[in-house]
Amino acid sequence: MGIPVVRRVRKKRPMDSDTAADAGLSFQHEMKREMFEIMDRLTSKIDGRFQHLKAANDKFAFLQLNNLLEPENELMETQVNDLTALSDEINGDELKVEVRRLRRLMQLSVPESASDETSKFKELDIDSCSALTLRQWIVKWGFTEMLPNMTVLLRIFMIMSISMASCERSFSKLKLVKTYLRSNTSDARLSGLAVLSIIERELAEKLSFHHVIKNFASRKARKVHM
Numbered sequence: 001m002g003i004p005v006v007r008r009v010r011k012k013r014p015m016d017s018d019t020a021a022d023a024g025l026s027f028q029h030e031m032k033r034e035m036f037e038i039m040d041r042l043t044s045k046i047d048g049r050f051q052h053l054k055a056a057n058d059k060f061a062f063l064q065l066n067n068l069l070e071p072e073n074e075l076m077e078t079q080v081n082d083l084t085a086l087s088d089e090i091n092g093d094e095l096k097v098e099v100r101r102l103r104r105l106m107q108l109s110v111p112e113s114a115s116d117e118t119s120k121f122k123e124l125d126i127d128s129c130s131a132l133t134l135r136q137w138i139v140k141w142g143f144t145e146m147l148p149n150m151t152v153l154l155r156i157f158m159i160m161s162i163s164m165a166s167c168e169r170s171f172s173k174l175k176l177v178k179t180y181l182r183s184n185t186s187d188a189r190l191s192g193l194a195v196l197s198i199i200e201r202e203l204a205e206k207l208s209f210h211h212v213i214k215n216f217a218s219r220k221a222r223k224v225h226m
Helices: 027-059 074-086 092-106 118-122 131-140 148-159 164-177 187-198 201-206 209-220
Strands: none
Touching: 027 074, 074 092, 092 148, 131 148, 164 187, 187 201
């Protein structure tokens, strides 16, 4: 229509910091500032990691063999009650009975001239025994049925991830397990394959595919020998 449009010019009010001169840092000062930032971040991450580790150690501290063998341990009673309140897989009363049962097993007197089979109670070092060594000892000598709750608790303690790195590695491994050809696999089979690939990797590497296939074919064979 030929109507002139007049745009309103808005003036930007300068701030006091805009007119100030920039005090540029030298290369040495800039490198020093970045190194301090990296060290602060590393220190905070290490402190956070050890806080989680200390919390898990305080929660499962009674699983140490020297603590289990103490006749009267009020701290163990408190920790067992706290664990049973958090997890439904552990029965606190049965676990306390199993601890007393383990004490009786460890306190058995074995003569020096005993055979290797009867000297199984002297295989554990009380001061340097870890949770993994204790569980291996329980499984080796067939005490799993006598100590079911303790076995489950030791397993939970050993596979519990303190940081996110183990979880991220598990998901990365799961991507390799669940390929395009296994997109329709069930959750149970996928979970079993993940356990074989992540937890039982050493056992799976020792298996012979020829033996497994031959065993499977012999069980699933439909031909009847006349």
